[in-house]
Amino acid sequence: MNSQAHTAITPATLTHLQRLEAESIHIMREVVANAENPVMLYSVGKDSACMLHLARKAFHPSSPPFPLLHVDTTWKFRAMYHLRDRAATAAGMDLIVHHNPEAMAQGINPFDHGSLHTDMWKTEGLKQALTKYNFDVAFGGARRDEEKSRAKERIFSFRSANHRWDPKNQRPELWKLFNTRKARDESIRVFPLSNWTELDIWQYIHLENIEIVPLYFSEPRPVVERDGLLIMVDDDRFPLRDGEVPQMRSVRFRTLGCYPLTGAVESNARTLPEVIQEMLLTTTSERQGRAIDKDQAASMEKKKQEGYF
Amino acid sequence: MTAQDPVYVTDALIAQDIDAYLVKHQHKTMLRFITCGSVDDGKSTLIGRLLYDSKMIFEDQLASLEYDSKVSGTQGGEIDFALLVDGLAAEREQGITIDVAYRFFATDKRKFIVADTPGHEQYTRNMVTGASTADLAVILIDARQGVLTQTRRHSYLVNLLGIRNVVLAVNKMDLVDYSAERFYEIVSDYSHFAKQIGMDSFLPIPISGLKGDNIVSKSPEMPWYQGPTLLGHLEDAPISDMAMQDRPFRMAVQWVNRPHLDFRGFSGQISAGTVHPGDPVRVLPSGKTTTVKSIVTFDGDLTQAVAGQSVTLTFADEIDCSRGDVITRADAPCEVADQFEATLVWMSESDMLPGRPYLLKIGTQTVSATITEPKFEVNVNTMEHLASKTLGLNAIGVVNISTDRPVPFEAYGDNPDLGGFILIDRMTNATIAAGMLHFALRRSQNIHWQVTDVNRDAHAAQKNQRAKVVWFTGLSGSGKSTIANIVERKLHAMGKHTFLLDGDNVRHGLNRDLGFTDADRVENIRRVGEVARLMSDAGLIVLTAFISPFRSERRMVRDMMASGEFIEVYVDTPLEVAEQRDVKGLYRKARLGQLKNFTGIDSPYEAPEQAELVVNTAALSAEDAADRVIEAILRSQA
Numbered sequence: 001m002n003s004q005a006h007t008a009i010t011p012a013t014l015t016h017l018q019r020l021e022a023e024s025i026h027i028m029r030e031v032v033a034n035a036e037n038p039v040m041l042y043s044v045g046k047d048s049a050c051m052l053h054l055a056r057k058a059f060h061p062s063s064p065p066f067p068l069l070h071v072d073t074t075w076k077f078r079a080m081y082h083l084r085d086r087a088a089t090a091a092g093m094d095l096i097v098h099h100n101p102e103a104m105a106q107g108i109n110p111f112d113h114g115s116l117h118t119d120m121w122k123t124e125g126l127k128q129a130l131t132k133y134n135f136d137v138a139f140g141g142a143r144r145d146e147e148k149s150r151a152k153e154r155i156f157s158f159r160s161a162n163h164r165w166d167p168k169n170q171r172p173e174l175w176k177l178f179n180t181r182k183a184r185d186e187s188i189r190v191f192p193l194s195n196w197t198e199l200d201i202w203q204y205i206h207l208e209n210i211e212i213v214p215l216y217f218s219e220p221r222p223v224v225e226r227d228g229l230l231i232m233v234d235d236d237r238f239p240l241r242d243g244e245v246p247q248m249r250s251v252r253f254r255t256l257g258c259y260p261l262t263g264a265v266e267s268n269a270r271t272l273p274e275v276i277q278e279m280l281l282t283t284t285s286e287r288q289g290r291a292i293d294k295d296q297a298a299s300m301e302k303k304k305q306e307g308y309f
Numbered sequence: 310m311t312a313q314d315p316v317y318v319t320d321a322l323i324a325q326d327i328d329a330y331l332v333k334h335q336h337k338t339m340l341r342f343i344t345c346g347s348v349d350d351g352k353s354t355l356i357g358r359l360l361y362d363s364k365m366i367f368e369d370q371l372a373s374l375e376y377d378s379k380v381s382g383t384q385g386g387e388i389d390f391a392l393l394v395d396g397l398a399a400e401r402e403q404g405i406t407i408d409v410a411y412r413f414f415a416t417d418k419r420k421f422i423v424a425d426t427p428g429h430e431q432y433t434r435n436m437v438t439g440a441s442t443a444d445l446a447v448i449l450i451d452a453r454q455g456v457l458t459q460t461r462r463h464s465y466l467v468n469l470l471g472i473r474n475v476v477l478a479v480n481k482m483d484l485v486d487y488s489a490e491r492f493y494e495i496v497s498d499y500s501h502f503a504k505q506i507g508m509d510s511f512l513p514i515p516i517s518g519l520k521g522d523n524i525v526s527k528s529p530e531m532p533w534y535q536g537p538t539l540l541g542h543l544e545d546a547p548i549s550d551m552a553m554q555d556r557p558f559r560m561a562v563q564w565v566n567r568p569h570l571d572f573r574g575f576s577g578q579i580s581a582g583t584v585h586p587g588d589p590v591r592v593l594p595s596g597k598t599t600t601v602k603s604i605v606t607f608d609g610d611l612t613q614a615v616a617g618q619s620v621t622l623t624f625a626d627e628i629d630c631s632r633g634d635v636i637t638r639a640d641a642p643c644e645v646a647d648q649f650e651a652t653l654v655w656m657s658e659s660d661m662l663p664g665r666p667y668l669l670k671i672g673t674q675t676v677s678a679t680i681t682e683p684k685f686e687v688n689v690n691t692m693e694h695l696a697s698k699t700l701g702l703n704a705i706g707v708v709n710i711s712t713d714r715p716v717p718f719e720a721y722g723d724n725p726d727l728g729g730f731i732l733i734d735r736m737t738n739a740t741i742a743a744g745m746l747h748f749a750l751r752r753s754q755n756i757h758w759q760v761t762d763v764n765r766d767a768h769a770a771q772k773n774q775r776a777k778v779v780w781f782t783g784l785s786g787s788g789k790s791t792i793a794n795i796v797e798r799k800l801h802a803m804g805k806h807t808f809l810l811d812g813d814n815v816r817h818g819l820n821r822d823l824g825f826t827d828a829d830r831v832e833n834i835r836r837v838g839e840v841a842r843l844m845s846d847a848g849l850i851v852l853t854a855f856i857s858p859f860r861s862e863r864r865m866v867r868d869m870m871a872s873g874e875f876i877e878v879y880v881d882t883p884l885e886v887a888e889q890r891d892v893k894g895l896y897r898k899a900r901l902g903q904l905k906n907f908t909g910i911d912s913p914y915e916a917p918e919q920a921e922l923v924v925n926t927a928a929l930s931a932e933d934a935a936d937r938v939i940e941a942i943l944r945s946q947a
Binding site for chain 2: 280
């Protein structure tokens with residue numbers, strides 16, 4: 001918390017955000033004390049921004065002693081690339097950007113290849129990068145409140161040599177005692193934000209003044225309407241259909257990913273408090289903007305078992 | 310739908326003045342609680358109801374919930390709240406939850422994290438896991454059923470984990486006509502039982518999770534109940550971290566922060582008390598003292614930090630301090646010991662093996678530890694103490710634990726951060742048990758190592774040799790004793806001072822009280838290891854010939870010896886060959902079922918992965934094998 005927050009409340013009552021912050025810091029330090037070659041997965045979204053901020057707090061005055069890894073698809077919003085490079089520099093951390101060379105060679109894109117786009121760029125790309133750099137622990141920004149199957153995932157989640165997750169064979173996590181031991185070829189995904197909710201993240205970003213991608217704030221942007229989603233035309237690779245003309249509309253994004261797969265919402269929220277206000281008054285859940293979840297009820301769980309983060 | 314007005318949604322401030330709302334909500338506290346009950350007690354329905362009433366459910370989720378309720382709900386088309394907290398696909402198919410799940414909701418006053426644990430045979434493990442981080446427990450009872458065996462079990466575990474704030478939620482009051490008489494009857498039964506297990510107090514609340522009675526607002530059906538609603542109580546109940554602030558300062562060091570030569574900080578999460586710059590502190594186990602120079606954070610130095618916060622401390626003096634050490638108030642340090650009494654909750658499919666070295670993680674330190682046979686096992690249904698030689702999955706027992714290093718600790722009841730521990734299997738790396746330290750055994754504090762003037766090096770030097778332990782391992786009939794015998798004869802002829810410890814011979818005397826169960830095999834090897842160590846201290850070249858089938862125990866003995874002193878010789882003979890030889894006729898007996906736990910037949914042999922020497926007796930004669938061993942010994946003497 002900033003010093004203002006400290007003086008504003010009596011020390012005997014840690015707020016929920018202070019407790020969450022202390023827990024996340026504790027988790028990150030346990031990893032660094034035990035791992036051989038940790039990395040932080042950085043997707044440039046608000047959760048990543050929050051996680052990076054917590055890492056800077058955990059190791060201050062040192063820089064976080066691990067690199068950031070962005071598993072890129074080349075289809076992110078341009079504004080995300082801008083913030084990504086700046087944030088890594090500000091934290092004094094190395095940034096590794098990985099592109100799946102096969103996806104690159106085959107020109108895999110969200111327009112022509114459907115779910116193959118996510119499979120190859122993200123799921124396969126992540127596995128490739130972890131193997132290539134020999135990372136044994138990877139921090140991820142997933143939260144338990146995002147989706148039902150996540151509610152049961154551990155903070156320290158073990159992956160077999162081929163990066164699979166076995167929900168039936170998880171280690172019990174007691175107290176603050178994380179068992180970080182693993183076999184040589186296994187790896188661990190660690191989720192320091194497990195106990196944060198979407199509202200906690202927003203409040204923390206507000207309180208700590210953390211920079212996030214401007215796409216979270218409403219602004220007139222060129223969009224087309226497709227399959228019930230408002231898709232922003234972020235660059236000239238976007239293949240417009242016959243008669244389709246991008247409309248300028250006041251929109252913002254509640255979640256960020258590949259721009260052709262991420263639905264915008266119409267909104268007038270231009271400031272962080274307004275975004276939070278809208279979120280609190282809203283009636284649909286965060287994941288609705290993501291095309292990936294629509295397949296079937298247990299889709300996230302299937303993807304996770306296959307290695308999708 | 311029988312939903313009442315969701316009280317916590319329509320905070321007018323959100324729409325009117327979001328900034329004021331945010332300021333208000335930044336000062337919320339957080340309570341973690343666990344709900345205990347089995348499938349039929351309505352646990353999932355209650356949690357679903359809390360999420361629903363605190364408006365943690367969005368319209369799209371509600372739409373799919375309404376749909377799911379019609380398809381697979383158990384409430385005849387009405388909203389089935391239980392479906393909200395259902396999770397993994399496999400569970401959905403089986404219709405049960407199989408693990409601990411964490412749910413989140415918030416009111417104006419607090420954020421809540423609920424640990425939801427299922428009610429089937431894995432219950433003890435899951436519930437102990439969920440309860441370990443809880444400030445409060447909600448124990449659910451079906452008003453029609455009253456206090457059942459499982460209620461006792463839940464309550465015992467809640468009490469064991471040190472949760473002092475217990476709510477007895479008497480659920481399904483709608484199904485007993487909201488009867489006050491029934492409610493008080495259950496409360497009276499439960500009081501009697503609570504006293505038996507040493508539970509100081511609990512708060513009974515009559516509720517209906519399905520209908521929403523006394524969850525968020527007072528039930529009009531039960532005017533006779535004057536106490537708080539469930540959510541009302543959850544909002545006001547005390548939080549564990551706060552109670553820890555009144556105790557003396559404790560912080561386990563997680564990580565030493567050294568960005569450059571001029572800064573050396575000690576990072577950790579404060580587990581008790583408060584700390585200020587200038588406070589005298591003591592570092593354990595070394596006992597060295599210094600004062601706190603500064604409390605460093607990203608947001609600037611602090612003038613005070615309290616239990617629950619993660620900080621970095623710097624010291625006025627350069628004293629040794631590293632991960633695993635505990636920083637304490639100088640005049641009120643915690644205890645340091647290497648032998649303890651503790652309660653263990655066994656969480657692994659493989660039984661506990663007394664004497665086997667396990668890893669023990671406590672605070673930020675991981676040490677090697679061995680466990681004695683249980684003093685007793687607790688029957689979690691009846692609270693009876695039972696005699697037992699081991700602990701199986703979900704068993705709870707009281708044991709003595711001995712660690713290979715002194716460990717700073719506090720009794721679990723005083724400080725869970727410094728009294729709670731996990732045990733880890735060295736081979737599989739699985740978390741196999743959770744434990745709670747009671748107290749240090751006095752004997753470890755009063756017996757000190759006697760330093761003698763003629764030390765081990767002097768003993769060996771006088772004999773013009775280096776002490777060694779040559780450990781032969783292999784199947785029965787592999788040729789261990791034969792080879793070891795030749796080796797000793799030849800070394801003796803060379804003027805070396807040796808001694809051969811043979812498996813069969815030792816079992817006639819020192820270990821004659823031991824049989825051939827896994828647990829006894831472990832103890833057998835432990836004793837032989839200790840004897841071998843004493844003999845190597847005397848400067849001897851010790852040869853041992855034991856099947857010693859488990860990697861863990863061979864590793865234990867290796868760890869007892871000085872580095873380079875232990876030579877593991879794997880006498881590698883295929884089972885068929887050993888069985889064909891059958892010098893003592895034991896394989897035949899084992900095959901006939903007359904000999905139980907025989908290695909290679911009905912008890913496993915774990916071959917060494919990194920033996921110093923492997924001799925294959927199918928390819929080598931015993932003489933040749935012995936020569937190879939002697940070469941290795943002489944090489945190590947150079």
